[in-house]
Structure formats: C-alpha cells, structure tokens
Amino acid sequence: MVYEKFWSENPLIAKNKTEIWKLEKDGLKIFDDIPHYAANGFDSIPKEKWDMFKWAGLYLQRPKEAGYWMMRVVIPGGILTYDQQITLANIAKDYGRDVYDITTRQAIQFHWLTIEQVPDILNRLEKVGMTTAGACGDITRNIIGNALAGIDPDELFDTREVLYDVFEYFRLNEDYSNLPRKYKMSISANIHNASNAEINCVSFNPATKVMDGVTEVGFHVKVGGGLSSVPMLAEELDLFILPEKTVEVAAAITTIFRDFGYREKRHRSRLKFLVADWGPEQFKEKLLEYTGPLPDKGESAVKGWNAGYFYGIHKQKQDGLNYVGVNIPVGRLNPDEVIEFAELAKKYGNGEIRNCNSQNLIIPNVPDAKLEELKQESIFERFPYQPKKFIGYSVSCTGIEYCNLALVETKNRMRTISESLDKEIDLDVPVRMHMVGCPNNCGQRAIAEIGLQGIKMKNQDKKMVEAFEIYVGGTLNEGGKFNEKLKGKVEAEKLHHVLKEMILFFKETKLQSETFLDF
Numbered sequence: 001m002v003y004e005k006f007w008s009e010n011p012l013i014a015k016n017k018t019e020i021w022k023l024e025k026d027g028l029k030i031f032d033d034i035p036h037y038a039a040n041g042f043d044s045i046p047k048e049k050w051d052m053f054k055w056a057g058l059y060l061q062r063p064k065e066a067g068y069w070m071m072r073v074v075i076p077g078g079i080l081t082y083d084q085q086i087t088l089a090n091i092a093k094d095y096g097r098d099v100y101d102i103t104t105r106q107a108i109q110f111h112w113l114t115i116e117q118v119p120d121i122l123n124r125l126e127k128v129g130m131t132t133a134g135a136c137g138d139i140t141r142n143i144i145g146n147a148l149a150g151i152d153p154d155e156l157f158d159t160r161e162v163l164y165d166v167f168e169y170f171r172l173n174e175d176y177s178n179l180p181r182k183y184k185m186s187i188s189a190n191i192h193n194a195s196n197a198e199i200n201c202v203s204f205n206p207a208t209k210v211m212d213g214v215t216e217v218g219f220h221v222k223v224g225g226g227l228s229s230v231p232m233l234a235e236e237l238d239l240f241i242l243p244e245k246t247v248e249v250a251a252a253i254t255t256i257f258r259d260f261g262y263r264e265k266r267h268r269s270r271l272k273f274l275v276a277d278w279g280p281e282q283f284k285e286k287l288l289e290y291t292g293p294l295p296d297k298g299e300s301a302v303k304g305w306n307a308g309y310f311y312g313i314h315k316q317k318q319d320g321l322n323y324v325g326v327n328i329p330v331g332r333l334n335p336d337e338v339i340e341f342a343e344l345a346k347k348y349g350n351g352e353i354r355n356c357n358s359q360n361l362i363i364p365n366v367p368d369a370k371l372e373e374l375k376q377e378s379i380f381e382r383f384p385y386q387p388k389k390f391i392g393y394s395v396s397c398t399g400i401e402y403c404n405l406a407l408v409e410t411k412n413r414m415r416t417i418s419e420s421l422d423k424e425i426d427l428d429v430p431v432r433m434h435m436v437g438c439p440n441n442c443g444q445r446a447i448a449e450i451g452l453q454g455i456k457m458k459n460q461d462k463k464m465v466e467a468f469e470i471y472v473g474g475t476l477n478e479g480g481k482f483n484e485k486l487k488g489k490v491e492a493e494k495l496h497h498v499l500k501e502m503i504l505f506f507k508e509t510k511l512q513s514e515t516f517l518d519f
C-alpha cells in the first residue's frame with residue numbers, strides 16, 4: 001500500500017508507537033479478535049491492544065483498569081429505523097445500565113459494557129444493519145448529514161443516496177482504515193449549514209452551477225476544518241462537484257490525507273494541519289491529479305447557519321406531511337424513553353427518528369390529520385418541541401463520568417445550570433451554551449455563543465478544584481468564527497452564579513431580539 005512506502009521513507013514515524021502497531025495489524029482486524037477476548041475476559045487483553053478496540057467503536061471508560069467500555073454506534077446522517085431504535089434501546093437496557101447518549105455527530109453511545117457482552121451486541125446491531133466500525137479510531141468517522149435529508153423544504157436536493165454511497169464505500173474498507181488520525185466528513189444540501197461544514201475535515205455543501213446552459217445542483221467542498229485543542233475552520237476549494245462524483249472526490253481527498261497527512265506526532269496529524277500548510281490551491285491541484293479535471297466553483301446555496309436545531313412542528317417538502325423537532329436535554333435518554341419515541345414515531349409517522357448534531361431528535365413523516373393528536377402526547381411535557389431558551393440550546397460532552405481525558409464533570413452540570421437559568425431568567429432569544437470537560441472540544445465548545453471548558457485549578461485554600469474557562473462569541477455563520485476566552489477562571493461551584501450575572505447583564509442591556517452573539 002502507498003502508506004507503507006510513505007512510512008518507510010519517513011523514519012521519524014518509527015518513533016510513533018501508534019503508527020507502528022497500525023502497520024503491523026490493521027485496526028479493523030480487532031473484530032476478528034473480539035470473540036477470543038470475550039471468551040477469556042478483560043484480563044486476557046494485552047494493554048497495548050486497548051487502543052485497537054477503537055476501530056470497533058470501543059473505548060475503555062474511566063478508570064481504564066476497571067474494564068468497562070464505552071461503545072459508539074455509527075448512524076450515517078443520523079437516520080434510524082424503528083427496528084434500529086428498539087435494538088439500541090434494548091442494548092442500553094440489557095447491558096448499558098440504562099444510559100443512551102446522542103452525540104454531536106448524530107451517533108449514539110452506550111456505557112458500562114464488558115468485553116463478554118460485546119459479541120452479542122455486535123450481533124444484535126448487525127441484524128438491523130448497524131455497525132460500530134469507523135465510530136472511533138484513525139478512520140472515516142460517522143458521516144454527518146442533513147437530519148432532514150429527503151423531507152427538507154430547505155434542501156437543494158435529497159442527499160441520502162449520496163451519503164449512503166460514501167458510507168458504504170468507506171465501511172470496512174482496509175484501503176482507508178489506517179489514516180493518520182480521526183477523519184470527519186459531512187454531506188448535506190440543507191441551505192442552513194445544518195452539518196456544521198466548517199468544523200469537518202471534509203464537507204460537501206449545497207451549490208449550483210450553470211453547465212452547458214443547464215443549472216446543475218451539486219456541492220462545494222471545504223477541507224481542513226476541525227476542533228480539538230487547535231480549532232481550525234475549513235477552507236473552500238475552487239471546485240463544483242456533481243452528486244455522482246461525490247464518492248470519487250471523497251476517496252481522492254481521503255487518499256491525499258492517508259498518503260500525505262502527517263504521522264509523526266499525533267497532535268499534528270489531523271487533515272487540518274496539512275491543509276493549513278498547503279493552502280486550498282495546492283490541495284486542489286493535488287486532488288485533480290487523482291480525479292482529473294473538475295469544474296470550478298458555482299454559486300453557493302448556503303444561507304446562514306441553524307446550528308443543527310430543528311425545533312417545532314414544520315411542513316415537509318412532501319404535501320400533507322410534517323416533522324417535529326424535539327429537545328433531548330444534553331442528548332441523554334434512558335432506554336424506556338427511546339422506546340417511547342420509537343413507538344410514537346411508528347404510531348404517528350413511519351417509525352423513523354432522525355438524530356441531530358445538536359444532540360436532539362426529529363420525528364418525521366407525520367400526516368396533517370394526526371398532528372393534533374400527536375401534540376397531546378405526554379412525552380412532550382418532558383421533551384418539548386418548543387423548548388426553553390437555555391436547556392433547549394445546551395450541548396455537553398461526556399465528561400468525567402466516563403471519559404479518561406476529562407478534567408471535570410459536564411453533562412449533569414450543564415443540564416442543572418441550564419434548567420436553573422430557565423427558571424430564573426426570561427429571555428426573548430436562545431443562548432447556545434456548550435460545555436466540555438477538557439480542551440479536546442468533543443462538545444464543540446469553540447462554536448458556542450457561550451463556551452465552557454473544564455480545567456483544574458487551585459482555589460483560595462490551595463485545594464485543587466474543578467473550574468471553567470469561559471469563551472464567548474462562537475458561530476459558523478458566514479464562514480465561521482471561534483469564540484474567544486474571557487480573562488480568568490471560574491470555580492465550578494460558582495459557575496452558575498457567574499453565568500446568571502452575565503446573562504442578566506445581557507438581558508438588561510440588549511436591544512429587543514438582539515442575540516448574545518450580536519451583543
């Protein structure tokens with residue numbers, strides 16, 4: 001393979017232990033080993049093999065030595081059938097201590113799994129056409145899509161087929177299972193940038209171009225976005241891609257990342273560092289070497305950014321059908337609630353549920369005639385479709401409850417603070433708040449209006465305590481701007497008070513309808 005040649009020509013990589021084991025054995029081969037480890041228990045897994053389980057969507061949760069796993073399940077474009085939801089709910093119930101989390105990439109996560117349970121879980125997932133391959137590891141991760149694909153009055157065209165084609169191309173494809181680092185892609189034709197294009201390694205975004213006198217719909221492509229501890233906004237290539245060329249272009253970009261991406265240092269290995277060094281012109285030139293000539297850019301169809309929020313009841317593009325966007329506080333459900341939603345989706349829609357990258361969900365395909373009855377369902381008292389201004393727009397990463405890298409607790413804290421603010425402050429605009437437990441940014445702190453990043457600090461009594469840095473002003477409107485850090489740090493126990501004072505000041509000083517971002 002090309003990367004083997006690349007590796008042999010780059011002896012510095014020989015110092016990177018991850019790169020060495022990745023060449024000795026492909027990460028996806030862990031699926032062959034799982035039955036053996038499941039039969040022999042956690043203690044039979046050599047420590048140096050722990051990282052390889054990521055290719056099967058498995059991370060050891062905190063503390064690693066206890067032997068409990070987090071499992072992420074791939075959900076391309078966030079679309080789930082009724083059978084898939086019931087299967088996922090039953091896995092969370094039977095094995096996952098009733099925890100079911102929707103992620104910021106439309107996937108779902110279980111916790112508390114043991115290695116002995118994994119074969120049965122994988123078997124159950126396979127029966128309903130689901131996989132964990134590519135959910136974690138140095139590989140193409142879950143592909144983000146427009147949560148309304150195919151039913152969206154605000155989409156240029158239905159992207160489901162293209163997204164599934166790209167997903168199938170990369171799924172279990174060992175030509176692309178040893179990338180320099182994780183690799184995130186989005187494919188959406190929603191005109192409100194529902195897929196957060198600028199923070200993906202590669203994003204396909206809606207555009208038109210007049211070709212031979214005919215207006216064609218397709219994509220513009222951005223490359224090199226990503227968050228983590230060094231956030232970067234993706235750069236647009238001067239290209240127009242017809243939908244039928246998407247797989248070829250995605251494969252070519254991934255090949256460039258595989259063969260030219262940096263492998264010496266893990267923290268410099270994301271595609272964004274290569275794009276930052278090369279620039280969009282050189283990247284385009286290299287891409288065309290693989291694809292042959294492609295048309296230059298046309299007209300972007302993107303108008304603003306909805307941050308992945310679809311709350312309320314709205315008409316679909318199909319006559320007589322509606323979708324309902326519902327708030328799931330910080331993305332966490334229990335299995336009974338998942339089943340309740342599945343049954344609701346079956347009774348009123350076609351059984352489908354769509355996960356949003358705002359950690360919320362959508363019930364699609366509800367006929368006009370059933371809407372009034374649906375609105376009376378008691379589930380909406382707990383999970384409203386017109387949520388309050390703080391909890392409705394709060395996002396949180398996993399945090400110290402399960403994550404080995406976390407410095408602070410996040411999910412319960414974000415929920416408690418947001419629900420308190422909703423009781424205390426009546427605001428005319430929502431405030432998007434994102435909380436993360438460390439600089440890795442899984443909860444997308446950098447694009448929040450108010451970003452809260454966990455740290456440890458010594459308090460006045462010289463005790464090490466949980467604390468937060470506060471960032472303000474993040475957006476992906478008009479190409480995007482990351483939020484900026486305010487001076488100082490706030491002890492976790494004072495965070496609610498500080499946020500309350502900040503928002504009260506905003507409320508008292510702002511103009512009507514003025515948002516926190518514009519303030």
Ligand code: SF4
Pocket residue numbers: 397398399400403404405406407436437438439440441442443
């Ligand atoms: Fe863990 Fe940090 Fe990611 Fe939160 S942001 S899930 S604490 S790695």
